[in-house]
Amino acid sequence: MNTAGRLGLYGAALVAAFAVAFGTAAAVAPRGAAPGQAHGPTAGHEKQQDEEDGMNGHDAHRSTTMDHSAHTANDTPAGVALAAGGYTLAPVSAPATAGEAGTLSFRILDGSGTPVTAYEPQHEKELHLIVVRTDGARFRHVHPTLDRATGTWSIPWTWDAGGSYRVFTDFAARGADPVTLARTVDVAGPFAPAAPATSATTRVDGFDAGIAGDLVPGSASELTVTISRDGAPVTTLQPYLGAFGHLVALREGDLAYLHVHPEGAPVAEPGEAPAPGATSGPDVRFAAHVPTAGRYLLYFDFQVDGSVHTAAFVLDAKAAHH
Numbered sequence: 001m002n003t004a005g006r007l008g009l010y011g012a013a014l015v016a017a018f019a020v021a022f023g024t025a026a027a028v029a030p031r032g033a034a035p036g037q038a039h040g041p042t043a044g045h046e047k048q049q050d051e052e053d054g055m056n057g058h059d060a061h062r063s064t065t066m067d068h069s070a071h072t073a074n075d076t077p078a079g080v081a082l083a084a085g086g087y088t089l090a091p092v093s094a095p096a097t098a099g100e101a102g103t104l105s106f107r108i109l110d111g112s113g114t115p116v117t118a119y120e121p122q123h124e125k126e127l128h129l130i131v132v133r134t135d136g137a138r139f140r141h142v143h144p145t146l147d148r149a150t151g152t153w154s155i156p157w158t159w160d161a162g163g164s165y166r167v168f169t170d171f172a173a174r175g176a177d178p179v180t181l182a183r184t185v186d187v188a189g190p191f192a193p194a195a196p197a198t199s200a201t202t203r204v205d206g207f208d209a210g211i212a213g214d215l216v217p218g219s220a221s222e223l224t225v226t227i228s229r230d231g232a233p234v235t236t237l238q239p240y241l242g243a244f245g246h247l248v249a250l251r252e253g254d255l256a257y258l259h260v261h262p263e264g265a266p267v268a269e270p271g272e273a274p275a276p277g278a279t280s281g282p283d284v285r286f287a288a289h290v291p292t293a294g295r296y297l298l299y300f301d302f303q304v305d306g307s308v309h310t311a312a313f314v315l316d317a318k319a320a321h322h
């Protein structure tokens, strides 16, 4: 389990200020999601996209993670605006109707309105695209392709259901701080809103996933995700995007975006990415810093045997009373 290694790091680079986005995520419909989705990943993972970059990418996120930790919870939460840090997410083009195959595309504009064509990789990718319906269902975390001539990001896209979706772009333009920009995209088609209920366990693709710990507003909340299969601990978690798992937290109500990058083990230095070929599990630890009491939708990505799975949890953050 490499517990010692993880514990050593814990709390150092892991504290994520809500105000900032760190990286990536994954998902599943919360329990109590739309009928027929209770367990299934409502979300798809574009494996060919996710896997194409391999595991030995950059670790630019390490330094950015540390930088982010300096932010305070008083900052405006990430992911609630289409412009921040001098950059703007231009209108998103996507199929208008559920079930219609097409392309999702967009550009990032700098302060002069010029499309951005140079990015600093974070968590091995130049841009992380997170899409979730406003009720928290249908989460996807994928990596579109950049046309470096035009600055247009695109990815094949089909909406599985109607509704309003939040499209988050998590990136750092070259030489700039990471930002998370978001827009709403409305999709015609049947829409049965899910009502996420608190859930600390879920089942996805034959794996059982649980999350332990309490979210406490205004402080680092220690959380541990545990993965098992057929009642046995899974100890073969593989590095994915530079860690043994990725977690995104969204605040119910405004979908403010918190990206938490769990640390795996063994590692040489705090914040160090796992070595190629390393495995870990069944526990993945991280810390999240949520700004307010309320309900949070958590989407956890993990990789086993080359396949990425996503587990969703719903936790309530309650103000500490002493």
Ligand SMILES: [Cu+2]
Residues within 6 Å of the ligand: 023, 024, 025, 125, 127, 128, 129, 141, 142, 143, 241
């Ligand atoms: Cu990503």
